[in-house]
Amino acid sequence: xxxxxxxxxxxxxxxxxxxxxxxxxxxxxxxxxxxxxxxxxxxxxxxxxxxxxxxxxxxxxxxxxxxxxxxxxxxxxxxxxxxxxxxxxxxxxxxxxxxxxxxxxxxxxxxxxxxxxxxxxxxxxxxxxxxxxxxxxxxxxxxxxxxxxxxxxxxxxxxxxxxxxxxxxxxxxxxxxxxxxxxxxxxxxxxxxxxxxxxxxxxxxxxxxxxxxxxxxxxxxxxxxxxxxxxxxxxxxxxxxxxxxxxxxxxxxxxxxxxxxxxxxxxxxxxxxxxxxxxxxxxxxxxxxxxxxxxxxxxxxxxxxxxxxxxxxxxxxxxxxxxxxxxxxxxxxxxxxxxxxxxxxxxxxxxxxxxxxxxxxxxxxxxxxxxxxxxxxxxxxxxxxxxxxxxxxxxxxxxxx
Amino acid sequence: xxxxxxxxxxxxxxxxxxxxxxxxxxxxxxxxxxxxxxxxxxxxxxxxxxxxxxxxxxxxxxxxxxxxxxxxxxxxxxxxxxxxxxxxxxxxxxxxxxxxxxxxxxxxxxxxxxxxxxxxxxxxxxxxxxxxxxxxxxxxxxxxxxxxxxxxxxxxxxxxxxxxxxxxxxxxxxxxxxxxxxxxxxxxxxxxxxxxxxxxxxxxxxxxxxxxxxxxxxxxxxxxx
Numbered sequence: 349x350x351x352x353x354x355x356x357x358x359x360x361x362x363x364x365x366x367x368x369x370x371x372x373x374x375x376x377x378x379x380x381x382x383x384x385x386x387x388x389x390x391x392x393x394x395x396x397x398x399x400x401x402x403x404x405x406x407x408x409x410x411x412x413x414x415x416x417x418x419x420x421x422x423x424x425x426x427x428x429x430x431x432x433x434x435x436x437x438x439x440x441x442x443x444x445x446x447x448x449x450x451x452x453x454x455x456x457x458x459x460x461x462x463x464x465x466x467x468x469x470x471x472x473x474x475x476x477x478x479x480x481x482x483x484x485x486x487x488x489x490x491x492x493x494x495x496x497x498x499x500x501x502x503x504x505x506x507x508x509x510x511x512x513x514x515x516x517x518x519x520x521x522x523x524x525x526x527x528x529x530x531x532x533x534x535x536x537x538x539x540x541x542x543x544x545x546x547x548x549x550x551x552x553x554x555x556x557x558x559x560x561x562x563x564x565x566x567x568x569x570x571x572x573x574x575x576x577x578x579x580x581x582x583x584x585x586x587x588x589x590x591x592x593x594x595x596x597x598x599x600x601x602x603x604x605x606x607x608x609x610x611x612x613x614x615x616x617x618x619x620x621x622x623x624x625x626x627x628x629x630x631x632x633x634x635x636x637x638x639x640x641x642x643x644x645x646x647x648x649x650x651x652x653x654x655x656x657x658x659x660x661x662x663x664x665x666x667x668x669x670x671x672x673x674x675x676x677x678x679x680x681x682x683x684x685x686x687x688x689x690x691x692x693x694x695x696x697x698x699x700x701x702x703x704x705x706x707x708x709x710x711x712x713x714x715x716x717x718x719x720x721x722x723x724x725x726x727x728x729x730x731x732x733x734x735x736x737x738x739x740x741x742x743x744x745x746x747x748x749x
Numbered sequence: 750x751x752x753x754x755x756x757x758x759x760x761x762x763x764x765x766x767x768x769x770x771x772x773x774x775x776x777x778x779x780x781x782x783x784x785x786x787x788x789x790x791x792x793x794x795x796x797x798x799x800x801x802x803x804x805x806x807x808x809x810x811x812x813x814x815x816x817x818x819x820x821x822x823x824x825x826x827x828x829x830x831x832x833x834x835x836x837x838x839x840x841x842x843x844x845x846x847x848x849x850x851x852x853x854x855x856x857x858x859x860x861x862x863x864x865x866x867x868x869x870x871x872x873x874x875x876x877x878x879x880x881x882x883x884x885x886x887x888x889x890x891x892x893x894x895x896x897x898x899x900x901x902x903x904x905x906x907x908x909x910x911x912x913x914x915x916x917x918x919x920x921x922x923x924x925x926x927x928x929x930x931x932x933x934x935x936x937x938x939x940x941x942x943x944x945x946x947x948x949x950x951x952x953x954x955x956x957x958x959x960x961x962x963x964x965x966x967x968x969x970x971x972x973x974x
Contacts, residue, residue, distance in 0.1 A: 355854075663829065665826060743797040743803050746837060
């Protein structure tokens with residue numbers, strides 16, 4: 349850096365440092381704009397993740413059903429869910445249904461995995477507790493009302509079937525087998541003792557089932573088979589979800605994956621509208637920031653008309669005046685951008701915690717974007733006042749009294 | 750003595766107002782001229798034209814043998830930057846730069862800033878020990894001396910001063926006039942625009958302006974080095 353460049357830097361820095369009170373006003377205008385801009389940028393990019401998490405409370409967004417006759421195999425299921433990115437897979441719950449009798453009334457058992465069901469059905473409201481082990485049941489409110497079941501009751505689910513030559517009677521206690529004296533045929537009333545730990549209320553069809561563990565369903569039916577349906581909850585955007593579902597359908601011959609349209613379509617619609625809203629607000633803020641910075645810079649430059657006149661009288665060319673004032677503006681813009689990026693993160697965090705109830709994801713890439721936007725906006729805002737500055741007639745502004 | 754500056758039939762018209770009306774004036778190298786006259790006589794207009802900050806409506810300005818009256822704004826800026834040092838009544842120092850930095854600004858736009866040379870210029874006006882002070886920390890007289898140091902720093906062929914003592918007390922007025930005497934001794938040409946008779950009467954030649962016309966142009970018989 350030669351002496352001329354050093355003097356240039358010395359003048360620009362002196363102007364910023366020794367005119368602190370003036371520059372702080374301009375810097376404040378830029379910082380406020382950059383803070384809101386940075387905050388909204390972070391919110392804009394974090395909205396999909398936040399909204400996706402919010403929409404998970406509506407339950408599963410992908411359903412697996414058997415692609416033909418038969419059931420979903422456990423090994424196929426593991427392969428299929430592996431298509432979802434692990435960080436986006438909230439959980440999946442297999443369902444296996446079996447008809448049974450309770451209090452001599454027909455009922456349907458749904459075998460599930462209890463540790464995952466609240467991830468795929470977070471809206472379930474349970475009076476009591478979710479079963480923790482085999483031999484426990486969660487009873488849907490409608491079934492409970494029809495059969496007069498309450499939390500804490502012991503109930504017996506009975507599977508009645510005819511004993512044939514293929515029946516593996518070794519699994520059945522002898523006291524459950526009896527012969528019909530009229531027909532001479534042998535039957536079995538295979539029984540499963542269950543403790544009711546809670547009553548399920550959803551207001552929907554889920555209240556028509558009795559939920560037990562998959563092992564309990566297997567032991568009651570005496571048949572080892574796959575699942576009837578699997579619910580999957582993934583915090584992915586609709587496009588990504590559609591892509592994953594397509595990959596699963598292409599790769600698996602036994603599983604048919606489908607999006608739960610009422611969830612994914614609503615999510616997509618709300619997300620698009622919310623992002624549009626944030627985008628428009630960001631654009632308006634950017635415009636207001638530009639006006640605010642332009643007004644401030646106009647005031648700053650106007651009060652320096654005499655100085656500009658003097659510089660011209662000392663031989664400054666217009667290009668020198670533009671370079672000096674633009675450098676001051678851009679330096680302020682950069683400084684404002686850095687401060688705004690940091691403060692914007694806290695602003696976005698505040699908004700996120702209060703609106704979505706979760707913290708924002710820090711995105712380092714938004715820092716250079718904010719600084720660049722701040723520098724650009726300040727540069728544009730400085731153009732008009734600087735243009736008027738170079739039009740200053742030194743003879744007029746330096747006139748005596 | 751060779752001719753430094755020549756104004757030939759200069760007129761400057763603003764609407765119906767003839768600020769300068771067919772004025773001719775010449776300045777020799779090393780000459781000290783005072784241009785005097787009441788307010789509105791055309792002194793400032795003449796100073797702006799000599800200082801290349803304004804162009805005449807008609808007539809010629811010949812500086813060091815070169816007609817500059819038709820030059821572009823940019824050329825005029827370059828020209829006065831190289832040839833003329835300006836001293837103002839209001840001093841016009843940049844308030845956030847120190848005394849030495851104010852002097853260096855003139856170097857910056859002229860050629861290459863050199864702090865050592867700027868300090869020497871301040872020493873010449875007796876202000877070396879105030880070099881790191883901001884204008885707000887200097888008295889009026891000191892500010893005017895910084896202004897003179899700034900005008901001198903690029904070794905101009907002409908020092909053009911507009912009411913240089915207009916804002917100074919008597920003591921500081923004498924200091925400034927002593928500096929002018931010293932500059933004149935060293936061969937610097939001086940054109941001082943003033944309405945103060947005391948300032949005008951120390952010059953080598955006194956030109957009087959009234960209503961845009963030169964009413965008298967005579968040597969100062971009482972001038973002494």
